Amino acid sequence: MPIYLDHAATTPLRREALDAMLPFLTEQFGNPSSVHGFGRSARDGLDEAHEKVARAIGAQPREIVFTSGGTESNNLALKGAAWAGKARGHRIITTAVEHHAVGHTVRYLGKFGFEIVELPVDRYGRVDPDAVEAAITPKTILVSVMLANNEVGTIQPIAEIAARVRRHRGILLHTDAVQAAPYLAIDVAELDVDLLTLAAHKFGGPKGVGALYVRGGTNILAQQQGGAQERYRRAGTENVAGAVGMAVALELAAGERDVTAARLTRQRDALARVLLALPDVQLSGHPTDRLPGLLSIVAPGLDGNALTMALDLAGVATSTGSACVSGSAEVSHVLTAMGYSEEEARGSQRFSLGRTTTDEEVAAAAAIATRVITAQRDAAARLEAVRQATLPRPMETAGA
Ligand SMILES: Cc1ncc(COP(=O)(O)O)c(C=O)c1O
Incomplete structure (x- = not known):
C-alpha cells in the first residue's frame, strides 16, 4: 500500500462525513428552498451544517456562506470586498506567498483599477505586521494574509496584523485558513478577522465544498447573481450533502x-x-x-x-x-x-x-x-562528471 504524505493537497474523506452525507444524496434529496417536506428536511440539514461550522470557529450560523471550496471562498472574499469598497478606496494589501486563489485574484482585480501591494516575507515566509501597517494608506480597503502557508507551513501572525489594521478605519481583513483549519484552533474573534476561508477537503470533508466566514455587518458584493441562497451572498442551489459532510468533518477535526x-x-x-x-x-x-x-x-x-x-x-x-x-x-x-x-x-x-x-x-x-x-x-553527480568531461576545451573551441 503506498504511503500518502500529501495531506496538504487533499485528505481522505472521513467515514463519519460520508455517513452523514448519504441521506442527503438519497432520500433527503429535496431542494432547501422548497417549502414542502422534502425541502424542509434538506433545509434542516443545511441549517445544522451552518451551526456546526460556525461553532467550530466561534462564529454565528448566519456568518457562514457555503461555497464550492477554498478557491471560490477566496474569490468571493476578495472580489466581494473590493467591489463593495470601491467607493471608499482601491488599495488592497496582500503578501507574496499567498495561494494562487488569492494571488491571481488580486492580480485580476488589478486590471480593474485596484492598486495591489504584495508585501515581501522573511527567510521563513513570515510577513512583518509593522510592514502591513506601513503599507496602509487612506485608500486601503482590504488586507488579505493567509493563516498558514500551503507550501512551507509557516504560520502568519494574524492577530498582530489585525491589531495594526484595526488602528485604521474601514479596512476589511481576510485570512485564508484553508491549511490552518485542520490543525490550528480557529476563533474568528481572537483572530479579529472579517473574512475567513475554509475548504472541506483539507480536513476529511468532501472536495468541492468550502465556506467563507463573513463577519456580521460586513458588506461584500455577491459574485454570482441568481437566487437568494446563503442570504444573497452566494446564489445557486446549495450543495447540501457537501455542506453536511464538511460540518461533520470540521467538528471532528476540531475535537481531535x-x-x-x-x-x-x-x-x-x-x-x-x-x-x-x-x-x-x-x-x-x-x-x-x-x-x-x-x-x-x-x-x-x-x-x-x-x-x-x-x-x-x-x-x-x-x-x-x-x-x-x-x-x-x-x-x-x-x-x-x-x-x-x-x-x-x-x-x-x-x-x-x-x-x-x-x-x-x-x-x-x-x-x-x-x-x-x-x-x-x-x-x-555522475551526469555532471560526464558533462564536465565532454565539455569542449578552450583550445578546441578556439580551433573550431
Ligand atoms: C492555502 C490554500 N488556499 C486555497 C486553496 C484552494 O482550495 P480548493 O482546492 O478547495 O479550491 C488551497 C488548496 O490547496 C490552499 O492550500
Missing part, C-alpha cells in the same frame, strides 16, 4: 485537534531528523511557527518533480509544493519570495502528514526518501 497536532509534530520531527541529516538538505519554512504535519525541504541540485516521481514509484506520495504548480516548469513563488534561488526552489519537496499517518509509515517513508534522494544525488 490537540491530540492530532501533537502526534503530527512528533512524526514530522522524526522525518525531519532523518532527511535533514542528508548532505545539503535544508528545511524551508519557519522552524517552530509551522503547521504540525508539514515538512518542506530544499535539496539544491535536485529536480523536485523528478524526486516526486521517483518517490511515487518507490511508494511514497509527496509533492513539490503546491498541487497547482506540481508537474509544471514553474518555480515556487513562495520559495523565491523567501529568498531561495531558482535552483534551490527547483529542488523542493513537501511531505505533508495527516490524520491517517502512522509511525510505521513515517519510518518507512524516511528510509525510502533517504534512498531515493541519495540515488538522485549520485545520478546528478
